[in-house]
Amino acid sequence: MTQLSLSQVSLHYGSDPGAPAVLQDISLTLRRGEFISVIGRSGSGKTSLLNLAAGFIAPSAGRVSMAGRPVSGPGPERAVVFQEDALLPWKSVLENVALPLKLAGMARAGRRDKALHWLAAVGLEDQGGKPVWQLSGGQRQRVGIARALAADPAFLLMDEPLGALDAMTRDQMHELLLRLWRASHAGALLITHSVEEALFLSTSVVVLAPGPGRITLTEPCSWGRRFLAGEDPRALKSEAGFILARERLLSAIREGRDDPRAVAA
Numbered sequence: 712m713t714q715l716s717l718s719q720v721s722l723h724y725g726s727d728p729g730a731p732a733v734l735q736d737i738s739l740t741l742r743r744g745e746f747i748s749v750i751g752r753s754g755s756g757k758t759s760l761l762n763l764a765a766g767f768i769a770p771s772a773g774r775v776s777m778a779g780r781p782v783s784g785p786g787p788e789r790a791v792v793f794q795e796d797a798l799l800p801w802k803s804v805l806e807n808v809a810l811p812l813k814l815a816g817m818a819r820a821g822r823r824d825k826a827l828h829w830l831a832a833v834g835l836e837d838q839g840g841k842p843v844w845q846l847s848g849g850q851r852q853r854v855g856i857a858r859a860l861a862a863d864p865a866f867l868l869m870d871e872p873l874g875a876l877d878a879m880t881r882d883q884m885h886e887l888l889l890r891l892w893r894a895s896h897a898g899a900l901l902i903t904h905s906v907e908e909a910l911f912l913s914t915s916v917v918v919l920a921p922g923p924g925r926i927t928l929t930e931p932c933s934w935g936r937r938f939l940a941g942e943d944p945r946a947l948k949s950e951a952g953f954i955l956a957r958e959r960l961l962s963a964i965r966e967g968r969d970d971p972r973a974v975a976a
């Protein structure tokens with residue numbers, strides 16, 4: 712089975728070997744069909760971890776590999792969704808979604824069909840002809856996710872894609888993300904500051920502690936899968952098990968810190 716692995720990975724930025732490590736001894740495996748969220752205080756190295764998985768940066772020690780082969784740079788099998796939507800505002804919605812397919816050399820008709828399919832999957836089938844600047848923030852993030860999925864990636868790497876959205880839009884996006892994750896059969900890696908988001912979406916949540924960034928807790932979860940099986944999301948989020956897991960994660964995140972207000976539940 713295809714998997715994306717970080718094995719005993721450490722990271723220092725810059726060339727000074729004496730500089731403090733940003734990440735130390737991180738081992739994490741993401742398989743297709745899994746959804747792993749990474750949560751932790753600001754500066755704990757979450758984005759650095761995602762950038763390693765994406766191949767944007769290389770580890771100082773240890774190994775990043777996909778399907779057993781070392782990752783030596785970004786690749787189309789690992790699609791990235793950023794907090795800022797990173798779309799081309801002067802191009803149409805459809806052109807933005809089709810762009811990676813064009814770069815991959817797909818013929819025009821094929822890329823149009825594929826882009827339309829994923830635009831429909833994110834509920835924007837009527838917006839394909841609009842320029843991106845006419846869309847709302849939530850719509851733009853949906854275009855970004857459709858673009859990422861259009862290339863059929865094995866892995867979807869998301870760095871706080873919902874951070875700028877209002878609470879109601881965010882809840883709708885959670886449900887959409889879960890359906891897209893199921894439809895794409897991708898493995899998802901999500902960086903988030905929201906414990907509730909992490910718990911609701913993931914098959915496991917990983918807590919990173921700072922200084923140097925290291926994994927201090929892994930919490931297996933099944934609420935997202937239960938939502939996909941038809942259970943009510945509000946009922947799931949008010950279950951005792953959900954609330955207890957939220958408290959465990961919040962304690963792990965706050966450990967060693969004086970001010971507990973930095974993390975949103």
Ligand SMILES: Nc1ncnc2c1ncn2[C@@H]1O[C@H](COP(=O)(O)OP(=O)(O)OP(=O)(O)O)[C@@H](O)[C@H]1O
Nearest residue numbers: 724725733751752753754755756757758759760902
């Ligand atoms: N390109 C870089 N060069 C040097 N140091 C960096 C670089 N990128 C990040 N860092 C440092 O690495 C540490 C971890 O940063 P990172 O952005 O990975 O953390 P984070 O957990 O994603 O933070 P946040 O939650 O605030 O986004 C920080 O101390 C940061 O200053």
